[in-house]
Amino acid sequence: MAEKKKKLLQGNEACVEGALYAGCRFYAGYPITPSTEIAEGMSVRLPKIGGKFIQMEDEIGGIAAAIGGSLAGLKSLTATSGPGFSLKQECLGYACLTEIPLVIVNVMRGGPSTGYPTGPSQADIMQAKWGTHGDHPAIALTPSYVQEILSETVRAFNLSEKYRTPVIVLYDEIIGHMREPITIPAPGDLEVVDRAKPTCPPEEYFPYDDRYDVAPLAPFGSGYRFHVTGLNHKKDGFPTNDSKIIRENNERIMRKVDKNLEEIWKNEETYLDDAEIAVFAIGSTARSARFAVNEARKAGIKAGLLRPLTIWPFPDKAVKELAKKVKVIIVPELNLGQMVNEVERCSKNAEVIGIHRVDGEPINPAQILDVIKKHK
Amino acid sequence: MSSPAVTEKKQKVSVPFDYNKYLRPNKLPHIWCPGCGHGIVLKAMLRAIHDSGIEKDNICMVSGIGCSSRTPGYVDFNTLHTLHGRAIAFATGIKLAKPELKVIVVTGDGDALAIGGNHFIHVCRRNIDMTILVMTNATYGMTGGQYSPTTPMDSISTTSRYGNIEPPFDACGMAKAAGASFVARGTAYHTIELEKTILEAIEHKGTSVVDIIDACPTYFGRANKYKSASQMMETIEKDGTVSVKQADKLPPEKIEGKALRGVLHKIDRPEYCEQYSNLIVEKAKGK
Ligand code: SF4
Numbered sequence: 001m002a003e004k005k006k007k008l009l010q011g012n013e014a015c016v017e018g019a020l021y022a023g024c025r026f027y028a029g030y031p032i033t034p035s036t037e038i039a040e041g042m043s044v045r046l047p048k049i050g051g052k053f054i055q056m057e058d059e060i061g062g063i064a065a066a067i068g069g070s071l072a073g074l075k076s077l078t079a080t081s082g083p084g085f086s087l088k089q090e091c092l093g094y095a096c097l098t099e100i101p102l103v104i105v106n107v108m109r110g111g112p113s114t115g116y117p118t119g120p121s122q123a124d125i126m127q128a129k130w131g132t133h134g135d136h137p138a139i140a141l142t143p144s145y146v147q148e149i150l151s152e153t154v155r156a157f158n159l160s161e162k163y164r165t166p167v168i169v170l171y172d173e174i175i176g177h178m179r180e181p182i183t184i185p186a187p188g189d190l191e192v193v194d195r196a197k198p199t200c201p202p203e204e205y206f207p208y209d210d211r212y213d214v215a216p217l218a219p220f221g222s223g224y225r226f227h228v229t230g231l232n233h234k235k236d237g238f239p240t241n242d243s244k245i246i247r248e249n250n251e252r253i254m255r256k257v258d259k260n261l262e263e264i265w266k267n268e269e270t271y272l273d274d275a276e277i278a279v280f281a282i283g284s285t286a287r288s289a290r291f292a293v294n295e296a297r298k299a300g301i302k303a304g305l306l307r308p309l310t311i312w313p314f315p316d317k318a319v320k321e322l323a324k325k326v327k328v329i330i331v332p333e334l335n336l337g338q339m340v341n342e343v344e345r346c347s348k349n350a351e352v353i354g355i356h357r358v359d360g361e362p363i364n365p366a367q368i369l370d371v372i373k374k375h376k
Numbered sequence: 377m378s379s380p381a382v383t384e385k386k387q388k389v390s391v392p393f394d395y396n397k398y399l400r401p402n403k404l405p406h407i408w409c410p411g412c413g414h415g416i417v418l419k420a421m422l423r424a425i426h427d428s429g430i431e432k433d434n435i436c437m438v439s440g441i442g443c444s445s446r447t448p449g450y451v452d453f454n455t456l457h458t459l460h461g462r463a464i465a466f467a468t469g470i471k472l473a474k475p476e477l478k479v480i481v482v483t484g485d486g487d488a489l490a491i492g493g494n495h496f497i498h499v500c501r502r503n504i505d506m507t508i509l510v511m512t513n514a515t516y517g518m519t520g521g522q523y524s525p526t527t528p529m530d531s532i533s534t535t536s537r538y539g540n541i542e543p544p545f546d547a548c549g550m551a552k553a554a555g556a557s558f559v560a561r562g563t564a565y566h567t568i569e570l571e572k573t574i575l576e577a578i579e580h581k582g583t584s585v586v587d588i589i590d591a592c593p594t595y596f597g598r599a600n601k602y603k604s605a606s607q608m609m610e611t612i613e614k615d616g617t618v619s620v621k622q623a624d625k626l627p628p629e630k631i632e633g634k635a636l637r638g639v640l641h642k643i644d645r646p647e648y649c650e651q652y653s654n655l656i657v658e659k660a661k662g663k
Contacts, residue, residue: 026473047660052472057498061465068469220454221477223433229457
């Protein structure tokens with residue numbers, strides 16, 4: 001059995017480990033705080049294992065080249081932060097419609113605009129779903145621990161390859177720069193998924209074969225000559241004005257996520273069995289929430305934590321079930337109110353209370369504990 | 377025309393040119409207007425590709441948005457129609473990921489020099505092996521005839537009704553300054569010459585840019601009172617240009633204001649993908 005390696009790593013370094021573990025062999029990006037360590041790490045590691053790294057001239061070029069790399073058959077990554085994430089939105093939509101697998105890491109920093117580059121934030125949650133124009137499938141994963149950044153980056157690649165769609169890894173600056181001891185998984189420890197490739201003869205190949213929700217994707221230059229366009233297209237990839245085909249294709253790309261929610265959702269539940277008051281939190285805020293919930297339990301308060309590792313598609317089912325059980329759901333988040341509205345949408349009976357902070361400081365356990373105590 | 381190089385080329389190509397081999401006939405007719413230069417450029421490009429002998433499976437054609445960027449839809453290669461201005465960036469990713477592919481970017485002047493100007497500059501600087509064919513028609517045709525970065529001063533367009541006050545770009549000058557190792561200009565009027573220029577660009581190792589002057593009779597032509605597509609071609613492409621070979625022999629007043637045609641710049645310079653494997657990969661091994 002291959003030996004597991006223990007390492008003291010920063011979140012962004014763990015992201016590099018996760019990407020390489022998942023089989024990522026192409027990185028294109030542009031430097032931006034607080035995600036740059038990912039680019040730096042990939043630039044050192046990729047050339048050693050036959051991969052390619054390029055620092056592009058801008059953020060848009062970064063994601064565009066990464067989509068190109070993926071279409072040429074290499075699992076591709078780009079990483080960025082707030083302003084860069086804004087710039088990448090048009091290409092993100094392109095990857096959704098053309099169904100080209102890709103992982104985009106957004107290490108969230110304070111905004112809007114240039115904002116607070118070295119300050120943490122969770123203010124891109126809505127942008128991860130709604131940032132690019134038009135209806136499109138959205139998958140975004142939200143790790144809380146350095147170890148989890150590694151494993152969620154692997155899961156992001158797996159989901160991206162499986163569903164032929166871009167997947168976003170969203171975490172805040174705190175865990176991006178935090179160092180924790182982690183275990184590098186040995187080959188085989190974690191599942192690694194590769195996109196399906198066609199086995200049919202080239203003349204029978206359709207890149208958007210409507211017999212499947214997710215059609216196999218041939219790499220460019222593999223003998224399957226086909227067309228890719230960001231225009232609405234038919235199963236052969238060529239543009240169409242046929243309203244029936246446009247509707248069916250738009251619905252199909254959404255269905256890839258909507259029909260597979262159970263497989264894409266991932267939640268961690270702590271003390272929820274008998275909880276009367278619950279906290280819903282992601283990223284670094286979930287770490288504070290866990291501490292607060294533990295303290296509350298010590299004080300005899302029946303508090304619990306729902307921590308989604310998949311924020312998009314939103315964990316409707318888990319929140320709806322939770323809202324039936326508890327009186328209050330507290331939603332601490334490093335923004336002025338994004339997830340809280342989604343939680344409210346899913347909570348018919350429970351009262352939903354947001355805790356919001358946008359001063360570049362983390363939400364600390366005491367802040368959450370105070371609210372728990374007030375509403376017990 | 378009996379130079380040994382030409383004879384050699386003719387011997388190399390034994391298969392006669394056949395449009396049907398390269399076009400996707402069921403995707404035709406194309407969207408271009410009657411009299412548009414893009415169809416002529418398409419023909420020259422396909423003949424050059426044929427002469428290069430490169431297999432269709434090994435050609436990747438990438439475009440952005442605009443009339444000229446519809447070209448990849450009609451040709452039987454690995455084809456990618458991307459976003460406005462981004463063709464070169466997508467193409468860079470494909471080339472680096474799979475250097476064995478011959479990557480050809482087909483773009484317009486607005487696509488390559490305005491919204492995509494940054495990628496254009498940096499691809500030249502990197503000298504990554506890729507041929508970029510810029511169809512320069514001084515207009516945004518697809519959106520209905522607005523002025524572009526190559527629209528001459530004083531010209532009328534739907535967004536310069538009082539005359540254009542912005543000086544036009546010289547795509548070749550910019551490509552050379554940014555580091556492209558092959559820079560040439562052709563026109564849709566001089567089709568045989570264009571075919572040869574594109575072939576030379578394709579066979580060049582490094583970033584090769586061909587600025588191709590062609591005409592948009594529908595918008596630029598009508599707005600600026602050209603009588604017909606052919607009169608427009610004659611005025612802009614024939615009379616408005618002079619080949620580099622002739623230019624040497626002509627007095628300065630005869631070439632003033634005319635764009636130079638032919639290969640304007642050609643040097644040997646390390647290519648990006650080769651540098652990546654020769655320098656980066658080699659050095660990374662030891663670390
Ligand atoms: S609008 Fe102009 S550039 Fe576009 S196809 Fe028509 S003539 Fe050609």
